[in-house]
Amino acid sequence: MKKSIVLLALAAAGCASQGVLVSDMGSFHVGGREHTVRGQPVKTVTFTPGGAPATIDPNGVYQVEQMYVQWFKPARERGTLPLLMWHGGGLTGVTYETTPDGRPGWLNYFLRQGWTVYNSDAVERGRSGWAMYPEVFKGEPVFLTKENPFERFRIGAGPGSYNKDPARMRLLPGSQFPPEGYDNFTKQGVPRWTTTDVPIIAAYTALVDRVCPCVVLAHSQGGPFAFRVAQARPDKVKALVLVEPAGNGDAARAAALKDTPILTVFGDYIEQDARWPTIKGNVVRFLDEVEKSGGKPEVIDLPRIGINGNSHMMMMDRNSDQLAGVIQNWLAGKGFVR
């Protein structure tokens, strides 16, 4: 990673004795609404052993569907707009932090490149909290077994390829995913609903209204959210970087994105997968609609540019810095880097 060493040096240049990553940081919650519960019995709860019992009346007004956002200002600002990072389903903003095998992730990479970054947890995930169900969220939360993403995210070579022992996992040939980090990756997973798209999109839209104009980088389930929020706020979302989006936008409103620079990145092993040809096909059809309406969306199939072995969790793959570099170069080419 000669390049990132150079950039590290650049970042450090502003500063005397040590590398500097962040000049300021903070967090906030955005969006959400109030929900009223009526007709439930009063409970007495002792929250802490040795504490005093408290009376909890479940009837009343609850805060629900807000979203947690953590922001970081780089030591040396070089991005022309803030970069918003939206994670995928069943995960949180942790996706972009330290990789499961312990290397700096895309959050640190883009901070070193001089971007102000807003990293969020979608509604109902992580530090955004979740609401009672079925009263507020419909349906049940989905929990994934440890082996499920191993196959579904194109890390393992099909059914039965998972093994708790990294040495005995059967990875796809040439896989860049670090098997020694897989167990840590499963610790990043959180329960998720499949019925919460509306409040999730509402909170992302509230974030965009608060901190944009901006560039949105979205992964997997974050992709369709980013498409739809950009369609609702084409004046505020100035560019979209979609990392294996798991769904598309509103085809009827494809024209809303005709002036938005869009980069979509797909990894390896898609054609041979049971589900990914369908998922990618849907996305490409949507991008075709954007193109017909006058847009110029760009798609990078990593294997076609000679980058092989990438899983759906490419920001955690061994070559994560190289992939971030591909995105950084595209953003620079569009004039978003000073």
Add this chain to the structure above:
Amino acid sequence: MKKSIVLLALAAAGCASQGVLVSDMGSFHVGGREHTVRGQPVKTVTFTPGGAPATIDPNGVYQVEQMYVQWFKPARERGTLPLLMWHGGGLTGVTYETTPDGRPGWLNYFLRQGWTVYNSDAVERGRSGWAMYPEVFKGEPVFLTKENPFERFRIGAGPGSYNKDPARMRLLPGSQFPPEGYDNFTKQGVPRWTTTDVPIIAAYTALVDRVCPCVVLAHSQGGPFAFRVAQARPDKVKALVLVEPAGNGDAARAAALKDTPILTVFGDYIEQDARWPTIKGNVVRFLDEVEKSGGKPEVIDLPRIGINGNSHMMMMDRNSDQLAGVIQNWLAGKGFVR
């Protein structure tokens, strides 16, 4: 806040043109265990509209009870040990981030003071994720109404004091809590169980084993966890700062803390409260046991040193920097600051 301005200048001194907060940062999950589910029916789930249906077999091995930890290295290291921040019940590490009224919180304060900080979300809260119940967690999660903490955390003047309109909230006389931030504070709340102390303590212990020797700063429910982990690892937890601990340690093992510097801080309005005299009484009795066994635990009742109006959420009160300064001075007095 003349003092913190001076420290800001100090921090900035190491750096050319701008203030420097963090030289490096990252995150990890620690602890947890595997839980096996058997005999459940297979489900088909379409995770994303426009996505492809996936078969979810709920039977299998789940990762549960791990804990999320985010760490930050200061631009200029001055703490002699890392500082671990443990939040209270129904909350997450967000407690120590930006205050609900938008000021830098204790996380940034202690980073400016040169501490390496590990800020975590307890098991089952925030980015630690939560496990299925009743299969893994016993009982139901507790959700709090927006008004509940207003009275229970000594912000409002008793029953009926909450109002959505900050101008119409009835705060305790002289309260330091910023009413304009209360609505944001309610967005920080997450569901919590009252049955998960054992896995929470196990994960905190795993964190201590991984990153300590250290100083632990714990708030409310984090207090009894900190007492118990320090009793289990007196060689690794070198000092305890307890901000209104909501419970005590194991009285039978009080002697384990006889060589541990302990500062316990209590805010205002305790005597007049329905529950806090009991909670504080239990803690003080436990500290008396530590003292009898040869320890020298210190208690600061803020009103007794002329600092009035502090709620249970004192790290969010208007004078939060002043209170952090009280803690910083105590730590410096114990030799934990270079």
